[in-house]
Amino acid sequence: MHEYTTRLAMNAPAVYDEYSKPVQSDPPFGRKKDSLAQSMMVMAGAPAEGAPLDIIRNTRAILARVREARAADAKVLLLPELCVSGQAGDLLRHARVLAACREAADTIAKESQGMLVVFGLPYFEDAYVYNTLLAALDGRIVQSVNKRVLHRADHLVFKAGHGADALVDLTPIGIDQKALICFFDDLSDTSAQEASLILAAAARPARAGELASWPASLSQSFADLPVFAFANAGANESTTDAVYPGDAVILQAGQVQAHAPAFSQQMAKAQVTLDLPGNAQTRKPFHTGFVPHPQMPYAPLNAAMRAAWCREALEIAAQALATRMRRIGIRTVTLGISGGLDSTMALMTTLRAFEIEGLDKAGIYALSLPGLGTSKRTKGNAWRLMEAAGLTPREIDLQAALAQHFQDISQPADCFDAAFENAQARERTQVLMDKANQVGGMMVGSGDLSELALGFTTFGGDHISMYGVNAGLYKTAIQLIISQCVKDTRNQGLARVLLDILDTPISPELLSAADGRITQRTEEILGPYLLTDFFLHHFLNEQMAPLAIYERAANVFLGQFPPEEIKTRLRDFFRRFFTSQFKRNCLPDGPAPLGVSLSPRGGFALPSDAAAALYLDEFDKLN
Secondary structure: OOHHHHHHHHHOOHHHHHHHOOOOOOOOOOOOOOOOOEEEEEEEEOOOOOOOOOHHHHHHHHHHHHHHHHHOOEEEEEOOOOOOOOOOHHHHHOHHHHHHHHHHHHHHHHOOOOOEEEEEEEEEEOOEEEEEEEEEEOOEEEEEEEOOOOOHHHHHOOOOOOOOOEEEEOHHHOOOOEEEEEEHHHOOHHHHOOOOEEEEEEOOOOOOOOOOOHHHHHHHHOOOOOEEEEEEOOOOOOOOOOOOOOOEEEEEOOEEEEEEOOOOOOEEEEEEEEOOOOOOOOOOOOOOOOOOOOOOOOOOOOHHHHHHHHHHHHHHHHHHHHHHHHHHOOOOEEEEOOOOHHHHHHHHHHHHHHHHHOOOHHHEEEEEOOOOOOOHHHHHHHHHHHHHOOOOOEEOOOHHHHHHHHHHOOOOOOOOOHHHHHHHHHHHHHHHHHHHHHOOOEEEEOOOHHHHHHOOOOOOOOOOOOEEOOOOOOHHHHHHHHHHHHHHOOOHHHHHHHHHHHHOOOOOOOOOOEOOEOOOOHHHHHOOHHHHHHHHHHHHHHOOOHHHHHHHHHHHOOOOOOHHHHHHHHHHHHHHHHHOHHHHOOOOOOOOOOOOOOOOOOOOOOOOOOOOHHHHHHHHHHO
16 A cells, blocks of 8 residues: 555545445435436536635535526536546645545535535545545435546546446436436446436546537537536636636537536536436547548648637637636736747737736736847837737847856857857846746746747746746647737737738847848758647657658658658657757646647656657668
């Protein structure tokens, strides 16, 4: 037995014994053959407020939903996975937290008079902690089910459950039917056929392209089920590496009866008819048929779907930033505006976050921080961008500070090495963080997923921030999103400057500019970001080997990039990816709007000193 489980066995409250053997209602499970269809109100959704580990506040928010459901004459209320505690890492194994969750469960159960309330919490049983759903029926806990399918980070906290999903007889509340309570990730065709009402709790991070289309996807997949309710984690969850939308859907025979949209803090509420389960067929997959291999495999090909995808990616990042600001209790941020893509994306996200929170844009301290390599074009665009966004332009010229710093460390004035370049990035970060402290805010970071993958970022410089809003966005995705912003905005001045930023060569601008012109071009050093992001997507999402990625890229980019260039860029990609892991192993928090992350906390784990030989040796097969 592990040390922590031994400690829990000694210290955990004995009251958990009452949940280890769930009470079964009288009469026992089983449907009467002559039972008739019955109509009732079902509600599903997330608590409207809360925070990870704020169990008292979370419980109050849950009780508010219970009372809201009772006021609507609902017989069933479905709440999300871990809604009592939120995802709080190792502390979910601590006896104090488990005791508080037990007290919360007792309180919620007492409020369930005349109804079924399903909610999630960490649960201690037989010396282990489980991710558990409890069913409170008419004032008592009557069933529990432990999550069986755990994500990688969950295995560090929870033990995987076993056994079937739980059936609850609704007879005590006047409904002669059975409900199945389950985790969305665990739902099986077999168990779903045994009940008239399926209640699926979830904790699915928001992902661009799914927010608006999720009800239709569920409808397609669960068209064979009588009544299906889905409730997703929301306001009380962490924004460390993702953001949770708090959406909910209720279906009857595959038809959407109610939908609480993402980030709306609403509840789905529907009057449904429960009848004997039909002869359910195997559920349909979300996607069938031939799937092409596009150059941007993460983005929809359809123009309308791509536009929605872009808007959702921006919204997810903005909601994450807004939530983080709200929880910290701040109303100000700082961010550097370079006139390039990444800082522009960070600003657009910040502007939307301030709209969400209803904050004055005066709290956005956007700073132009020209250094030794800043070009006239990017500096001009930085100013025009701040003005077009309705901000007060600010500038801090770093050249004097850098000159003093170089003198302090005895850096020759004509030595344009790594120290020369990185000192500028680190100076910018220092200024932005110190300014954030001065104005009582936080520094918003702009580093993107592509740069993090290649290590094309200064360690302790642009690599670090207080919240990295672009950390889950490919460089080419940022180009798509900003292009969509141009189409969506009514601010013509903003549209013009965004178009010029999109047309500006990508550059770190860390080497001295020649006559005010850009002298460094990132894609001449690293290769086209179109290739980089293609490699990265297939490596992270499909775990493809180098040879397989090469073959697919050579086919997709036939006639656009020579095979030899693809091979060279792919080999360099893997070399840089492995040697840069030390930077990613201390990443700041940031969302993953596209469902992909390089965060070591659950996105992508790799030792900083892992060897790349196994991957690089594959390129010998291409010679």
